[in-house]
Amino acid sequence: MGEGGKGELMRWPFFRDRRFSKILKAGLLSILHFSVLLSSLILxxxxxxxxxxxxxxxxxxxxxxxxxxxxxxxFTDDLEKAISQDNGMRRFLINDKDQNNPFVERYIRRNFSLSGTQKKAEIKYLGKEQEADATWIYLEIPFKGSTENWKLQNSILMETFEDQVNMFNLKFASDTKTFLFKKGKTTQIL
Incomplete structure (x- = not known):
């Protein structure tokens, strides 16, 4: 543009026309708004x-x-969504310093259990821990005897996601078993 800057542009007749100036400003603003919106959606x-x-x-x-x-x-975002749905769509952010342990514990107790022919095993919730994009939840279940005739129910996140799969690895004495839980198959015999 040289040294004249804006003055040089004003020599061109269409830049002196106020209608063109308004159209140009409106177009630039629309492009700017669209760019911001698109960037936000992508992020x-x-x-x-x-x-x-x-x-x-x-x-x-x-x-x-x-x-x-x-x-x-x-996955932390999945757990947040499930707990939100479980609590009237109240927004939850899960991290190590939050006050959400009672909500996480209640959700886990509702969707994870071990039961025998006579009784349901008592689950002790120990807490949770954040790791990158995932949350670790820690439990203990007092247990004596054999796992024969015991059933494990794991329906975690299945009410939230149709494609949810819960992989489960059990190590009892020298025996190791792997189970897959999914919609329609939320209970397995150990």
Missing amino acids: FSASSVHEYHVSVTQMQYNASQQLFEISIRI
Whole structure:
């Protein structure tokens, strides 16, 4: 543009026309608004959506303490959505310093259980821990005897996601078993 800057543009007749100036400003503002909106959508969708819904549970028997030690790994955004749905769509943000343990515990107790022919095992909720995009939930279940005729129910996140799969690894004495829980198959015999 040289040294004249804006003055040089004003020499062109269409830049001196006020109608053209208004149209140009409106067009530039529309492009700017569209760019901001598009950028926001791309950032939001890239950060909070993943293509699959899966949890992984490890359940190992500690013979010396006569209990099962359980750790459940769940995508944090999925857990937040499920707990929100479970609590009238109230918004939850899960992290190590939040006050949401009672809500997480209630949700887990409703969707995860071990039961025998005579009784349901008592679950002790120990807490949760944040790891990148996942939350680890820790439980203990006092247990004596054999796992024969015991059933495990794991319907975590299945009310929230149609494609939810819960992978489950059980180690009891020298025996290791793996189970898959999904919609229509939320209970398995150990």
